[in-house]
Amino acid sequence: MAKKWMSMAIVLCIGAVLALSGCSSNTGNGGNADTGNAGGANEPAGGNGKDDGKKVTITLLNAQDNGIRDKFLPDVVKKKFEAANPNIKLEIISVPYDQFDSKMNTMVAGGTPPDVWSHWGQSGFVDYNVRDMVLDLTPYMATFDNPNISQSTLDIYKIDGKQKGIPLNIYSSMIFYNKELFDKAGVTVPNYKPGDPxxxxxxxxxxxxxxxxxxxxxxxxxxxxxxxxEHLLTYSWDWGLDVFDPAYATGFLDKADLTDPKLVDATAFFQNLIFKDKIMPTKAVEESIGKIGDPLLTGKVAMSLVGSWVMGGFKDTNLKFGVLPLPTGPAGTSTPFIYADPLMISSKSKNPDAAWKLVQFMTSPEMQLEMTKTTGYPPSDSVAYEEWFKQYADLTDTAYLEEVNTAAIEKGKESPNHLIAGYGDITSFMLNEQQAIFNKEQDPAAVLKEMNPKFQKLLDEIKQKSGK
Incomplete structure (x- = not known):
């Protein structure tokens, strides 16, 4: 279900974003619609689309991100949205990242799902979609009024002709490094071309x-x-294996052979970074370092493979940083992660029209620009995307940053947590089981062989719970 409509779409959409063309208008009405009111034949289901003067409350579920989005949502989004929509109260519920899924499940089970959210936890869009949690936004799209978000970008979350989400951010991944640490060591970091063998x-x-x-x-x-x-199932892409590949067509992983030699080799390589090469901390030590603050910012780590959201922290602390493309693996490939984060509305929302107004507001040209300037996060709006690079001109080589970022998105692969049902359960399982490898230095081949039947049982349970 996922790869057929998602992986191909993301290549097209990001090409449009990075071309900074904004050439596709998606308003369907000349861009003059009153947001939140599709009107006439396109009137949204579940409401009349009109302001009847009744005060309503909508909720947005947020995963905490070291204070960046946590501040932006209440200090900017909430204040400005409520001022523009006096009959709508916005309640923001913020929880730690690793509690996002459990909070979501609790709210859904209690009959009070959040009205709006993105896949900011361990699970992602496909998991929500197969559980019928996501509202079809197609009836509202006649009022979508940001021509800087191209049709190909919107099509990432257009499933079977139905619009299920509006992209808010598009993140790439690359290696970020603390330039001051390399300067102190007298080491010059080469600007490798992306894909350089x-x-x-x-x-x-x-x-x-x-x-x-x-x-x-x-x-x-x-x-x-x-x-x-987060876990070893993503380590082997450039060793020639994507464990999740069989699941991208349906959203469900039926069987995964954890004993595949390519996965064993990749896992052993990353284990050696800890115990042999001594350049990477154990997972336990890494967690303790993270409690102090971002390891790159605190100077405890020189380089980190991470998503471009990390630049939000660099912006506030004036960290001089550099970037590198992912190295080429034994399979001759270099495959970054891509994160296209959509805003979704609950299919059970009691106030879908008000929720749509929030989605419209957060993805408008004005708020996309303000978001990237305030948080340092890359937007989905092509005009605002230009500004994302400019604000780091004093901290890094922005021309090289743009080159690496563009190549990462063009060659990257959407993160599997967005594409696989039950990914939160898979992550919890893997993080627990892989401790024997990355904290205790046990033989990867033996550990993976022992994990395999337990992992198969989990996959069976995920599919059974879904009713698929």
């Missing part, structure tokens, strides 16, 4: 070793942390 993981290890010191001590500086995907 000479830029390998072995070369990367050499670079990370040049700035690592005092491994395991309080004074330690670690050369690298892997901040993407």
């Amino acid at each position: 000479a830029w390998t993981w072995d070369k990367f290890v050499e670079l990370a070793k040049s700035v690592s010191k005092d491994y395991g001590k309080p004074s330690a500086v670690y050369g690298f942390t892997y901040g993407m995907g």
